[in-house]
Amino acid sequence: MSERFKIAIVGSGPGGLSAAARAAERGESHVLFEAEEHLSNTIYRYQKGKFVMDEPGILPLRSPVPFKAGSRESILDGWDEAAKRVKINVRYKHEVSAIKPAGNGFEIKCTNGQIVQADFVVMGIGLQGNIRKLGCPGEDLAFVQYQLDDPDEYEGETIAVVGAGDAAIENAVALAKQNNVIIINRKDEFGRAKKGNEQAILKAIEDGTIECYYDSAPERVDALSVGRKKGRMILATKNGKAQILLDRVIARLGATAPRGFVEGCGVVFPNKDPASVPAISSQYESNVKGLYIVGALGGYPLIKQAMNQGYEVVEYILGQKVEPADAPLLKAKFEKMPGFRSVDEALARVQKNVRLLAHITPLQLREFMLDSDIRAPKPGETIFNRNDYTNTFFSIVEGEVQVVVDAEKNQRVSLRRGEFFGEMSLISGRRRSATVLAGANCVLIETPRRSMNRLINSVEAVKREIDEVFILRAIQSRFAPEASAEQLAEVVAASRLERFKAGDVLFNEGEVGDSLHLVRVGSLTISRSIGGKDVVLSYVPAGNYVGEMALMGESRRSATARAAIATETVRLDGDSFKKLVNRIPVLRLRLQSEYRQRTAANLAMQAMPSGGDIISFLLAQGAGEATDILLIDESLCVRCDNCEKACAETHGGNSRLNREAGPTFAQVHVPTSCRHCEHPHCMKDCPPDAIHRAPNGEVFIADNCIGCGNCVRNCPYGVIHMATKAPKKPGLIQWLMFGRGSGPGEAPHDPHDKHVGQLKQAVKCDMCKGIQGGPACVRSCPTGAAIRISPEEFPAYAQSRR
């Protein structure tokens, strides 16, 4: 009979460790399984000396294990010490491979063969997953490693880097400076990597600084005891076997997401989206009775949250009622709500009044409310303005708001209790399409983009409801603001959402048209084949439609519409749309006048096909998803670097712009600088949700950045860096007169170099938000070579360059 414990905890991250510590403190029988040889592998693997932040600052810590912002080392030492002090029963090198219900509890199996029984299981395995190993004999040899902290540590070695992703390429390129590097790629290209990385590795291979084996996979790694090299790798290549003598193998094959393992334990995920998290109760219990989930795996990506949950989950298991640590925070939020009594009552009221939120679990609601703000604006107060770039989502708990549909005619629509608004900008990533004013007794929940997207991705019903409303409102606002919902019902019913990948064709020139598309996410290009060549005539951003003309007389498509980036459209059925046009005469006039303008613009573009080449070039640089992109006209740029100096000077000595890097076409240069994407990739995976979009469209990083570097990896354009805060610089006059400090544009030098152990945070272009006059790069260019434009302006821009 195997051992039996009351609580088995899987994973010793902050969540699991805190749970185990609380169980030990309470004297409960428990066991903590950790796959590695040390506690908290995720934190263990941070860069040496990394400064760990304790965001969110307002949240109190509740755990027997200490945690305060500080260096990685001090935190890990504190945890080791605490684990000893409270006598946690920890088993290192025990990777759990299966958890099955057995009798009154669970049977837990480890890869090393050990099996234990437990009444309850707390899972805190985080999201890092298991590092993919080579998967061949020799994968655990001492010189085979799966991580690289400091490439400069190695010199004069022969190193095989296995993998073709960004990490592998970055490692290979960095190592190649001092070593003989061989990269091993299973495929025949590096298409999965970021453009910059792909170019770098292809160049290195072409130059011969890195040797590459394409279509090859390691078959075996052996340690050698004779000869100068430590080992050899046998490769299976297309042309047979190959042998490499080497000193080191660095495999960067990514990690298997933990999801498979979790699902294997019976836990269900709401859908296939990789961002979705399993639904858990307000006591962190999953759909499997007795199996609890805490920490990042449950959707809480910060250390302190995970630790609090670890503590609370043990209390819940032991039948204690504890008020969650976040209760005071929720209370502070709800106090703004008129008639507030208790947090539970307020939560219930929200769920009762807002239909959309009726679909979600209590814990999801709590989390949702923690991220959100309650607003009780006075009547007439502006919630947001038309053309603002904000992307939060609003639910109406009480009262009403007024949407200004037509500012000139002062035409307004009211939305009442239970309805929501703001979904347009959330989905399209574009400017607000209308101003919204508060009505009487208005109480709103304002939810940030990330939390809303997470909810949409994890609760199908929420997504469905938002999409339905979106389609109706999009059609109404774009085509017929005067039409009632009933008049539109038929068109709406016959519409559906369609998705396209970058480059996919919506329809081809010459086809018979039976539908029109309203772009809701992404953008399109319109092109015609002229003299056998595809010439781009225009660019259609989200919020606009294409394909109406084939429905209104002309029977065939006059041009090809193609997705410039990943795109989603509302596809309106042709017949029902025609009926609508017949019913609303002004709609026909409106369509015709827009059509005339478009045709004129297209003809102008057709007259100078080289303009289309410029647009194509810009779109090929990913400019189609930009909202604002820096372009430099190289025929004007005198290379004085004043733009970079200006950027550094206004941003703590670090230029966020690299003028020289980046491609050029027809004297148009796209420097390495943030494009303030419609749907910023950098926002995707930021644990403290520190990246935001300001009303003018600037994507910026707030001060609560914890320096995890996720955004650096996620931005495809390589425009984010990690930097320490710069010391203050003396003023211009002081520099001029007394030579004090460093000059304009130079990095400020720190007299007491104290970089070690200092917080490194992500920095990027914020379009000089808060500086009067707009972006300093543009303003400081003496010749006007640097401009910032949005993709809507591309056609006009291309035409201005003949």
Added chain:
Amino acid sequence: MHDSILTYARSRYLWIAIALSAASLIAYFLHDPGGPPNGGTWLGYTLGTIGALLIVWLMFFGIRKRHYLNGAGTLRGWLSAHIYLGTALILIVLLHAGFQLGWNIHTLAFVLMLIVIFSGFFGVYVYLRYPTLMTRNRESATREAMLEEVNEIDQNALALADGIDPKIHSVVLRSIQNTRLGGGVWTQLRARDGSDLALDSLHKAIAARENRQEMKTTEMPTMFAMVDFLAGRATDKQGEAMRKLIDLISRKKGLATKVARDMQYQAMMEIWLYIHVPLSFALLAALIAHIVSSFFYW
């Protein structure tokens, strides 16, 4: 969207400068000083003051350029105004002085001013012309990338040469040592790199190997020792390597020329400022002297 400093805002400052000049001219011809026109009449004082203020304002451009937080206009607008109003100065000052120039401190100020202004013209010329040349020359590589490639080629060439013969090795080494990119201002402006020398000698060596009669034994004894070696003992494999080496060195030459030209353009776009700016300070000093001395005369 992208337009040059000359056409900025539909050349708004050109028109302002023309208006200012026209007004000065009209005043000049209408005004009857009761004697030859000069700086001492009321019109002379007025024009002199306008000129002096303009100069101070033109010099302020250097400060504005480094005042990155300053929200007042774009630097491009400032430069466009700088150019046109700076040019108008010539006329305004001439009218101020009533075209009386002599060998004195006043004329010194005037001459300095002209040098500053004409160096400015040159600056505008290079600003308009060189950027395009530079892009064309670079073919979308960065200078750093080109330099890196030059370095790589050097390493490869050395390795190849090593395999052929120690003498060739030393020739290549010399060629590498002779390639000096950057360096002094003068070298940069002339766009020379030393890499052609070795290439020439290698070409000669190859030609000589193919055709012994062409050998003339006057110059470069080492080269000929090498050619002798090649002609006499070199195997085909070495000849092959030699050809590869020449390819490499030719490629490097192409690159090195590009880099040198790149530096030349850059230097041209900067060098004139070393006249424009210091002399503008000299001008300021002379101007102060002029104003002070004018009051003493008076």
